[in-house]
Amino acid sequence: MAYNYFDKLDSVAQGRYSTKLVLINSDECPYKFPAGVWKNNPSCWPDLQFGDVYSYLIDSPGIFTRASMKSYKSLDAHNYFQSGWVQTVYSYKPATSAYTILKADVRPSQRLNEEPHHPWVALSGDGSVAVAHCNCMAGLAESCSHIAALLFKVEAAVRLGYTTKLCTELPCKWNADFVKKSSSLTWHEQRIGRITSSVVYSVLHTDFNNPAPSLLKTLCNPSSKSLDHVPAIHWGKENEKVALHQYSATMKTQHQHFNMSSAGFLISKETPFIGASADSVASCSCHGNRVIEVKCPFSHKESTLQEYVKDPSSCIVANGREVKTTHKYYYQIQLHMYVHDVNLCDLVIYTSKVTAIFLYFTQ
Ligand SMILES: [Zn+2]
Numbered sequence: 089m090a091y092n093y094f095d096k097l098d099s100v101a102q103g104r105y106s107t108k109l110v111l112i113n114s115d116e117c118p119y120k121f122p123a124g125v126w127k128n129n130p131s132c133w134p135d136l137q138f139g140d141v142y143s144y145l146i147d148s149p150g151i152f153t154r155a156s157m158k159s160y161k162s163l164d165a166h167n168y169f170q171s172g173w174v175q176t177v178y179s180y181k182p183a184t185s186a187y188t189i190l191k192a193d194v195r196p197s198q199r200l201n202e203e204p205h206h207p208w209v210a211l212s213g214d215g216s217v218a219v220a221h222c223n224c225m226a227g228l229a230e231s232c233s234h235i236a237a238l239l240f241k242v243e244a245a246v247r248l249g250y251t252t253k254l255c256t257e258l259p260c261k262w263n264a265d266f267v268k269k270s271s272s273l274t275w276h277e278q279r280i281g282r283i284t285s286s287v288v289y290s291v292l293h294t295d296f297n298n299p300a301p302s303l304l305k306t307l308c309n310p311s312s313k314s315l316d317h318v319p320a321i322h323w324g325k326e327n328e329k330v331a332l333h334q335y336s337a338t339m340k341t342q343h344q345h346f347n348m349s350s351a352g353f354l355i356s357k358e359t360p361f362i363g364a365s366a367d368s369v370a371s372c373s374c375h376g377n378r379v380i381e382v383k384c385p386f387s388h389k390e391s392t393l394q395e396y397v398k399d400p401s402s403c404i405v406a407n408g409r410e411v412k413t414t415h416k417y418y419y420q421i422q423l424h425m426y427v428h429d430v431n432l433c434d435l436v437i438y439t440s441k442v443t444a445i446f447l448y449f450t451q
């Protein structure tokens with residue numbers, strides 16, 4: 089949230105905002121509190137009851153009325169909370185104030201790249217809502233869906249007993265986890281139950297009448313844990329961009345109107361249980377569309393291409409030109425080409441010594 093939020097308001101809004109700060113005996117705008125004072129600790133939250141939420145929302149000028157609160161579960165604000173768009177709630181009780189300030193970022197929609205809204209609320213010790221503010225507010229409104237969504241989350245925590253627990257680990261986890269984190273969560277969710285390039289080889293090499301339990305487990309619950317601490321994964325991620333950059337620079341000199349873009353997660357139109365996250369996609373006017381597969385073999389990070397090809401575990405045939413049809417990567421390439429409906433794949437092998445490009449065609 090912008091540190092200079094207050095300075096950017098017009099004079100009328102500044103006056104209103106200052107009044108709120110006076111009401112809670114705070115000399116400083118909560119948007120200016122140092123990051124270090126905010127804590128994820130529901131046991132510090134006042135005892136906010138539904139009645140407190142109700143009274144604040146219908147009594148303060150804004151979008152909420154007695155009638156709309158009657159079916160509060162159908163409100164946008166309640167939906168924001170239910171959908172996990174209220175991020176981790178942080179609290180702080182300034183020494184000069186009798187109020188506890190709670191804040192959270194609230195995402196405006198399922199479009200995860202949109203800038204979130206920044207509501208804060210000040211609760212008195214008994215849980216009643218004294219003051220609330222949100223940077224989305226216009227005119228004289230004193231409440232908005234983002235404030236209400238934040239209040240709904242805090243009310244749920246109180247109701248579920250998370251604010252009275254002596255053991256703080258579970259409530260803090262609930263607070264942080266009841267959140268749609270980033271596009272990677274959606275990406276992760278989309279992979280659940282689908283055959284993707286990381287499992288296609290194993291799927292085609294298991295006994296269909298008696299599939300390996302570990303494979304079924306991977307399919308139904310693909311790991312969402314970051315593996316960035318694994319050196320080979322780290323190396324691959326670090327160098328994939330470099331490889332793609334060098335690949336694109338080379339291709340531009342050899343093809344007409346060469347254009348590369350990121351691919352995202354694509355689900356097969358014909359067989360929706362198959363999905364692909366190709367490393368990139370590209371097109372040129374001389375050859376058309378293709379998918380790009382980048383491999384940065386960690387065990388060969390210092391190797392020349394000849395050294396890599398000589399290794400029996402390499403994906404390239406000894407002639408140095410073709411992809412081995414028995415190799416795991418071959419299955420990945422086939423799957424990516426199928427899902428993207430192209431018959432061309434550029435396989436990029438990257439080591440610190442070489443960036444080699446192999447074209448793979450199907451007829
Ligand atoms: Zn708002």
Ligand SMILES: [Zn+2]
Nearest residue numbers: 343372374375
């Ligand atoms: Zn071309």
